Amino acid sequence: MDFNLSFTANANPEELYDLIIIGGGPAGLTAGLYAARYKLKTLMIEKMAISGGQLTSTEWVENYPGFPEPVLGQKLAKDMETQAKMFGLEVINEEVTKVELTGNIKQVHTPYAVWKAKTILISTGSSPRKLNVPGEDNYKGNGVSYCATCDGPFYPDKTIAVIGGGNTAFEESVFLAKYAAKVTIIHRSDSYKADQILQERVKANPKIELLPFYQVTHIDFDNPEGRQIILKNTQDDTEKIMKVDGIFVFIGNDPNTKLFEGQLELEGGYLVTDRSHKTSVDGVWAAGDVQAKALRQVATAVGDGACAAHWINKYVEEWSE
Amino acid sequence: MLDDKIKQEVSKILANMVKPVTLKLFTQGNECGYCKETHELLNELAAINDKLKLEAFDFETHEAEAKKYGVEELPTIVVMDEKDHGIRFTGIPAGYEFSSLLSAFLMVSTGVAKLTNDTKAFLDNLQKPVHLKVFVTPTCPYCPPAVMLAHAMAFHSDKVTAEMIELSEFPHLAVKYGVQGVPRTVINEKWFQEGAAPEDILVAKIKEAL
Ligand SMILES: Cc1cc2nc3c(=O)[nH]c(=O)nc-3n(C[C@H](O)[C@H](O)[C@H](O)COP(=O)(O)OP(=O)(O)OC[C@H]3O[C@@H](n4cnc5c(N)ncnc54)[C@H](O)[C@@H]3O)c2cc1C
Numbered sequence: 222m223d224f225n226l227s228f229t230a231n232a233n234p235e236e237l238y239d240l241i242i243i244g245g246g247p248a249g250l251t252a253g254l255y256a257a258r259y260k261l262k263t264l265m266i267e268k269m270a271i272s273g274g275q276l277t278s279t280e281w282v283e284n285y286p287g288f289p290e291p292v293l294g295q296k297l298a299k300d301m302e303t304q305a306k307m308f309g310l311e312v313i314n315e316e317v318t319k320v321e322l323t324g325n326i327k328q329v330h331t332p333y334a335v336w337k338a339k340t341i342l343i344s345t346g347s348s349p350r351k352l353n354v355p356g357e358d359n360y361k362g363n364g365v366s367y368c369a370t371c372d373g374p375f376y377p378d379k380t381i382a383v384i385g386g387g388n389t390a391f392e393e394s395v396f397l398a399k400y401a402a403k404v405t406i407i408h409r410s411d412s413y414k415a416d417q418i419l420q421e422r423v424k425a426n427p428k429i430e431l432l433p434f435y436q437v438t439h440i441d442f443d444n445p446e447g448r449q450i451i452l453k454n455t456q457d458d459t460e461k462i463m464k465v466d467g468i469f470v471f472i473g474n475d476p477n478t479k480l481f482e483g484q485l486e487l488e489g490g491y492l493v494t495d496r497s498h499k500t501s502v503d504g505v506w507a508a509g510d511v512q513a514k515a516l517r518q519v520a521t522a523v524g525d526g527a528c529a530a531h532w533i534n535k536y537v538e539e540w541s542e
Numbered sequence: 543m544l545d546d547k548i549k550q551e552v553s554k555i556l557a558n559m560v561k562p563v564t565l566k567l568f569t570q571g572n573e574c575g576y577c578k579e580t581h582e583l584l585n586e587l588a589a590i591n592d593k594l595k596l597e598a599f600d601f602e603t604h605e606a607e608a609k610k611y612g613v614e615e616l617p618t619i620v621v622m623d624e625k626d627h628g629i630r631f632t633g634i635p636a637g638y639e640f641s642s643l644l645s646a647f648l649m650v651s652t653g654v655a656k657l658t659n660d661t662k663a664f665l666d667n668l669q670k671p672v673h674l675k676v677f678v679t680p681t682c683p684y685c686p687p688a689v690m691l692a693h694a695m696a697f698h699s700d701k702v703t704a705e706m707i708e709l710s711e712f713p714h715l716a717v718k719y720g721v722q723g724v725p726r727t728v729i730n731e732k733w734f735q736e737g738a739a740p741e742d743i744l745v746a747k748i749k750e751a752l
Binding site: 222223224225226227228268269270271273277278295314316332333361362363364365366368370371372374375376467 | 543544548551552555579634636637638640641642644645656658679680681682683684686687690710716720721722723724726736737738740741
């Protein structure tokens, strides 16, 4: 049996921090580790009770180097946090609700305090995208899910539809097939973005079936004859009804950048940065999934975080009020 | 139950305790999934810091006590001081819920509940009782904030009681309350809030329920 502890620092709102990191996923944790080793007075603000971001919602991570045996996402997250804290990173669990980024001293608001810093690193990552079809909101948490490790165990011997065609959809389907009797991966075309190795694993799993060229138009779980979803063929528009007990949605992510709209330059919702990971405002950096970039993975997030911390350290050295 | 590394961490965290905290644990011989483990866990915790006082009750032989604390499922832990604040853990607080358990200890011991002034004002004006059931699983990283918020409300207000329920031990409750995703906070048996909602959203839901 596992006991996972994560505890808040006794941070002081009177303090002027060298760096405040918003968001404690792999990018923020790595930046925190580097910054703490540079001896920057650093505070990380993470809204969940646990650090690790999206890492905590997946089971195995197989493509993060250094782990020939796959590592549990939740373990990797915990270890990253422990390592950063060991060097003095302070972590508090509050949600950032407002930021004031212009000027030499930046302000970060949470429901409990206003925090001040010379520099800000934004690593708020991204959140699962919704399908935006009727029925989705009503059944969120009761048949519609975005997190397999959270909700997979509720579907023993049940029938599940997984929506999506990328790495996450394929990987999580394999996880769900451990519980469910049958998993159908529904995708709007027959070209899948998932890594070849995952595609092979899915094809080899007798419980998983691929259903290409369909998209979900309605989650009809109110139906007296049992739960069903309505699908539309993307080629000839014909309809198809599928009986399922639950549906898991993995159709990509949206960046968590609402807080920064109007203050920082965005591109398709993502934060635009230069080569040093600086945003459009001096003293403000971004790292990880939240950045406009090509590949959103743990390995790239930690690289971004390390690199941003390097430039932040240089900036703080020269900072003056 | 706990390895040495975790025990050290726990000991550091519990060093912040101020007043003693009483843990009333209700278990029953053989018919209960995690009674033994929960008992062992609390024993180990009580051995780490003597401000934690464990009182264990067998459900069958202590019917009156169980009734007094409204215990229906086993194991149940009541976290209290000289007063019962309505804070309950039903099922073992393992996995990520271990953080929820320790934060309940600290909250009761230090007397500080982390709530905004708006929430406190709302709770201070409550006319009717509010009962919160927060359904969780131990592997759910989004669950502890929902549990901690509910417990903080219970601690602050005499009108509020709040219970963490570890669902995988009580599948019949998943069926009864239609839960297929966690966390889910059920308000007064009828209304519910999905996910780890921020304070203001839960407060709005409670207003709706009243
Ligand atoms: C199911 C799943 C499986 C995956 N599998 C893999 C894999 O096998 N290999 C791989 O390399 N990658 C995988 N990924 C992708 C990988 O997890 C992400 O690329 C990585 O976590 C990005 O890190 P990040 O730090 O940029 O952001 P995130 O991990 O998104 O972390 C952002 C953090 O910021 C916090 N936050 C957001 N807004 C606020 C706010 N206002 N205030 C305070 N805190 C805030 C969030 O709570 C979160 O903790 C997977 C993702 C998912 C969802």
